[in-house]
Amino acid sequence: MSEMVNVFFFGKKYEVPANLTIMTAMEYAGYKLVRGCGCRNGFCGACATIYRIKGDNELKACLACQTKVENNMYVATLPFFPLEKQLYDIEKVSTTQQVMMQLYPEIYSCIGCNSCTKACTQGLNVMQYIAYAQRGEFEKCAEESFDCVMCGVCSSRCPAEISHPQVALLARRINGKYLAPKSQHLEDRVNEIAQGKFESLIQDIMNKPLAEIKELYNNREIEK
Numbered sequence: 001m002s003e004m005v006n007v008f009f010f011g012k013k014y015e016v017p018a019n020l021t022i023m024t025a026m027e028y029a030g031y032k033l034v035r036g037c038g039c040r041n042g043f044c045g046a047c048a049t050i051y052r053i054k055g056d057n058e059l060k061a062c063l064a065c066q067t068k069v070e071n072n073m074y075v076a077t078l079p080f081f082p083l084e085k086q087l088y089d090i091e092k093v094s095t096t097q098q099v100m101m102q103l104y105p106e107i108y109s110c111i112g113c114n115s116c117t118k119a120c121t122q123g124l125n126v127m128q129y130i131a132y133a134q135r136g137e138f139e140k141c142a143e144e145s146f147d148c149v150m151c152g153v154c155s156s157r158c159p160a161e162i163s164h165p166q167v168a169l170l171a172r173r174i175n176g177k178y179l180a181p182k183s184q185h186l187e188d189r190v191n192e193i194a195q196g197k198f199e200s201l202i203q204d205i206m207n208k209p210l211a212e213i214k215e216l217y218n219n220r221e222i223e224k
Helices: 022-028 098-103 105-109 115-119 126-134 138-144 164-179 184-194 199-206 210-218
Strands: 004-009 012-017 048-053 060-063 073-077
Touching (some): 098 164, 115 126, 126 138
Parallel strands (some): 004 073
């Protein structure tokens, strides 16, 4: 029998196995998750959650699918973290600093408190990539924010109400569309895929066990 711990979901106490994640512990306690459960593997950011441990007033943020329960953990999930998303045509946006001034001027209200970085569920240096965005250094912003899963926890803690993930997404789009060097062999491969050249190979990969697919992905050849 697994060691049991006490957790509180929405103020109600439950006893659950200590080896469960917050997400699976909620299901163990009888909750049916119909939203905020996403991919369950730490990639989509849908399960952003806040919690604290009894006796500790610090409010912590995490992804519920990746974080194990602790004894006397108080958990509160939110339906979403609202982000300010501006509409733009990527075919027409400027590649200079002015695009951030026009679409996300609030980034220039950053007070350097670093709450965004401390809250990030991926451990990213969020304040740094916002600084790159402020200066129009989109390549650096794109690189620094590459692992962002758009969970929005950083924005929930920001006194300047910056939509950090949306700023980073714009920088990555600009970098991918205009600044990063083109990969001719990638374009050729996409055309070959569209022509059906790899249908049997793709089907073969889809039939492999998940562990083998992960191994192939982790050891894939990456173009410099």
